[in-house]
Amino acid sequence: MSFADRLAEAVQTSGSVTCVGLDPRKSQLPATLRDSVSTDSPDAWAAAYTQFCTEIIDVVAGRVACVKPQAAFFEQLGPAGMVSLGQVISYARKVGLLVITDGKRNDIGSTATAYADAYLGTDSPWGSDSLTVSPYLGRDSLEPFVEVCDARDAGIFVLVKTSNPGGGLLQDRVCDGKTIYASVAELVSELNSTRIGKSGYGPVGAVVGATYPEQLAELRSAMPGAWILIPGFGAQGGSADDVKAGFDGSGLGAVVNSSRHIIFAHSRPEYKDKFGDVKWLDAVSAATDEMNAQLRF
Numbered sequence: 001m002s003f004a005d006r007l008a009e010a011v012q013t014s015g016s017v018t019c020v021g022l023d024p025r026k027s028q029l030p031a032t033l034r035d036s037v038s039t040d041s042p043d044a045w046a047a048a049y050t051q052f053c054t055e056i057i058d059v060v061a062g063r064v065a066c067v068k069p070q071a072a073f074f075e076q077l078g079p080a081g082m083v084s085l086g087q088v089i090s091y092a093r094k095v096g097l098l099v100i101t102d103g104k105r106n107d108i109g110s111t112a113t114a115y116a117d118a119y120l121g122t123d124s125p126w127g128s129d130s131l132t133v134s135p136y137l138g139r140d141s142l143e144p145f146v147e148v149c150d151a152r153d154a155g156i157f158v159l160v161k162t163s164n165p166g167g168g169l170l171q172d173r174v175c176d177g178k179t180i181y182a183s184v185a186e187l188v189s190e191l192n193s194t195r196i197g198k199s200g201y202g203p204v205g206a207v208v209g210a211t212y213p214e215q216l217a218e219l220r221s222a223m224p225g226a227w228i229l230i231p232g233f234g235a236q237g238g239s240a241d242d243v244k245a246g247f248d249g250s251g252l253g254a255v256v257n258s259s260r261h262i263i264f265a266h267s268r269p270e271y272k273d274k275f276g277d278v279k280w281l282d283a284v285s286a287a288t289d290e291m292n293a294q295l296r297f
């Protein structure tokens with residue numbers, strides 16, 4: 001089954017459009033886990049990251065649409081972190097969760113092929129279901145990813161309008177009468193046009209930040225066949241109202257990512273007293289329920 005159709009199925013069976021971002025940070029791990037790291041070595045932290053992420057996965061499996069491990073936090077630990085990333089991806093897939101690996105990769109076409117082979121599909125050593133990619137190198141840099149998506153029923157999410165305040169410097173620039181992000185959206189639509197599956201969506205998705213609700217509405221109509229990954233919910237200020245426009249009439253077409261507000265929920269003021277560090281997984285569970293409830297339109 002195509003990635004787009006599997007994502008639609010995951011949303012329907014879990015009854016959730018939540019994507020849990022797995023962004024482990026040493027200083028924010030619950031004290032119970034941080035204290036168990038006996039030596040300050042990459043291997044020891046990598047083991048803690050694996051435990052942290054797999055325990056979160058156990059809590060959210062079946063209750064959310066997908067998870068998104070952010071490669072950067074694993075890369076910080078060097079090779080040991082990359083082993084941990086691999087373990088987290090395969091554990092999530094083993095328990096039936098779709099995985100979006102957040103690597104924001106890309107390069108010239110021949111190297112893009114290597115990235116696509118590396119990260120996507122069941123035969124790759126990483127075995128991710130989908131990957132975030134940058135459009136900056138142009139159409140010929142995206143095509144190798146799309147070919148691998150075709151061959152392996154994988155997906156990609158192209159950065160279209162990012163959630164950060166400075167993204168507009170290039171993305172909002174007007175060129176040939178339209179913004180750069182609108183031009184990227186056109187490319188996404190074009191690459192999807194011959195690949196739309198049963199769910200009404202294709203393998204080429206888009207990243208659009210919750211922090212730009214007006215542009216989200218514009219981009220939803222500009223890319224009717226593209227799944228939209230919406231980061232920026234929660235910790236970056238995006239709300240349920242802000243992401244509403246990302247969905248189609250049947251509640252499909254978008255998944256909303258939250259990382260810090262879910263995985264480090266034990267340190268949010270509203271959960272701190274109730275759960276604290278000891279019951280950090282109960283805090284993850286409560287924050288997941290809260291987000292799911294907010295996004296039930």
Ligand SMILES: O=C(O)c1cc(=O)[nH]c(=O)n1[C@@H]1O[C@H](COP(=O)(O)O)[C@@H](O)[C@H]1O
Pocket residue numbers: 021023070102132161162163164207208209231232233234235236257258259260261
């Ligand atoms: O591609 C992404 O996921 C992404 C794109 C974007 O425009 N903004 C953005 O925040 N992200 C990622 O989404 C996650 C947001 O984390 P929180 O702000 O903690 O929810 C991080 O892993 C970011 O790297």
